[in-house]
Amino acid sequence: MKAVFLDFATVSNADLDTGALRRVLPQITFHETTAQAAIPERIVDAAIVLTNKLRITRELMEREPALRLIALSATGTDNIDLQAARARGIAVCNVRAYCTTSVAQHVLAVILLLTHRLREYGRLAVDGTWSASPQFTMLGLPIRELAGRVLGIVGFGTLGRAVAERAESALGMRVLVANRVGAEHATDRWALTELLPQVDVLSLHCPLTAATHNLIGARELALMKSDALLVNTARGGLIDTAALAAALRAGHIGGAAIDVLPEEPPLAGSPLFAPDLPNLIVTPHIAWAAREARQRCVDEMAANVEDFLRGGRRNRVV
Numbered sequence: 001m002k003a004v005f006l007d008f009a010t011v012s013n014a015d016l017d018t019g020a021l022r023r024v025l026p027q028i029t030f031h032e033t034t035a036q037a038a039i040p041e042r043i044v045d046a047a048i049v050l051t052n053k054l055r056i057t058r059e060l061m062e063r064e065p066a067l068r069l070i071a072l073s074a075t076g077t078d079n080i081d082l083q084a085a086r087a088r089g090i091a092v093c094n095v096r097a098y099c100t101t102s103v104a105q106h107v108l109a110v111i112l113l114l115t116h117r118l119r120e121y122g123r124l125a126v127d128g129t130w131s132a133s134p135q136f137t138m139l140g141l142p143i144r145e146l147a148g149r150v151l152g153i154v155g156f157g158t159l160g161r162a163v164a165e166r167a168e169s170a171l172g173m174r175v176l177v178a179n180r181v182g183a184e185h186a187t188d189r190w191a192l193t194e195l196l197p198q199v200d201v202l203s204l205h206c207p208l209t210a211a212t213h214n215l216i217g218a219r220e221l222a223l224m225k226s227d228a229l230l231v232n233t234a235r236g237g238l239i240d241t242a243a244l245a246a247a248l249r250a251g252h253i254g255g256a257a258i259d260v261l262p263e264e265p266p267l268a269g270s271p272l273f274a275p276d277l278p279n280l281i282v283t284p285h286i287a288w289a290a291r292e293a294r295q296r297c298v299d300e301m302a303a304n305v306e307d308f309l310r311g312g313r314r315n316r317v318v
Contacts, residue, residue: 002027002066003048003305006034010052011073016295020302021050024309043067050301051079058084069093069308071301076207077317085318091308092318095300097158102290103233104162107203108170110257110281114229117141117279144227147172152199154178154192154215155206155234163203173201181211196223201231208235218243227254233287236261245271248280255279259287 003025009032012018021028025048034042039060043049047066049056052073058081061067070080072094085092113119120141124130130138151173153160160177167173176198179189192215196202202224206212216230217240224230230253232239241262247253255278261270264285272282300315307314 001025001048002029002046003050004029004031004042004046005050006031006039006042006054007052009033011294011297015291016298018298020299021305024302024306048305050305053079055079056085057081061085061088061090069305071305071308073297073301078208082318090318091316093304093308093315094317095297095304096315098296098300099288099290099293100158100162102293103159103287104166105290106259106287107163107231107233107257108166110231111146111167111171111201111229113281114255114257114279115146116143119281146200149173149200150198151175152178152190152195152202154195154202154204156180156189157205159233160203160205163205167201181206181209181215192220193223196220197225199228200225201229203231204234204238206234206238208237213237214240216240216244218246221247221253224253226252229254230256230258232257233259236264242271245274245277248277249274251278255281257281257283259283260285 005021005028008030018030028050031042034054036054039054039056040063043060043064045066046064048069048071049067050071050073056070056079061081061084067090069091070085070093072080072092075094075096077092077094080092082092121138124138151164151167153164153175156164156177164175164177168175176195177189178192178195179185181192185191190198202216204216206215215238221243230239230244236258239258244256244258248256258272258281261272266273270282272280304315
């Protein structure tokens with residue numbers, strides 16, 4: 001049975017064990033990268049296609065009558081034409097909860113880095129500023145304790161819950177959860193406009209949909225405290241990046257840690273790349289990328305494929 005992994009380098013930096021996939025699919029071919037235009041030639045006669053971010057369209061499915069399964073190395077399925085897959089009887093499966101620990105670890109790391117101003121104080125320690133100080137310490141940049149502070153969570157699924165639990169247990173923070181966008185109000189949750197003025201840190205973990213696009217814009221940022229922090233490890237389109245840059249520059253919020261952008265890689269740049277933005281961390285979509293998480297992802301893909309070949313429906317979305 002012919003199988004092909006089209007973009008393995010999106011998961012592995014030549015540091016993962018592919019044994020589970022090779023055991024289940026002895027004839028699998030791994031491609032580090034594949035241009036969108038090169039997909040047709042690479043999936044000829046393939047029964048199983050594995051991919052992360054490449055778009056598998058109706059046209060591609062119609063060209064390959066042998067195709068039986070699309071296995072994703074991701075939770076999101078927006079790059080697959082699910083309607084076309086359903087119509088053609090092509091199964092689609094994703095991986096879930098494989099990077100929970102990595103993402104939660106990243107969120108807490110950036111909250112602590114921003115709160116303790118570690119980058120700024122690290123520079124002052126070595127650039128001669130500390131040596132010129134008349135005293136043993138430096139107190140010019142404010143540091144605060146997080147115990148008792150409010151963490152707002154938008155998106156209370158597996159990742160949001162994991163961040164909330166760790167923030168409560170490790171940092172002593174109090175957690176408030178936003179009501180799901182468009183859902184009926186839940187008694188234990190807050191409308192976003194009511195949540196924002198209360199939070200000291202806001203962490204985003206919801207999916208990107210038409211309803212959540214630019215969920216955090218100028219209006220929402222204006223509702224936040226001037227020393228509040230914003231963390232986004234979900235999807236770049238949740239935030240109006242131009243509005244965030246303006247809010248940081250004007251001191252309307254205290255800082256931000258952004259791991260995702262609307263365009264990735266950001267070929268057209270980003271308003272967040274401006275050099276004058278204070279207390280901002282931008283990272284290249286790596287919150288999920290601990291080696292253990294990536295290995296778990298590949299092993300989960302193998303388990304999905306093996307279950308499919310046995311007639312099961314493990315992690316099936318179609």
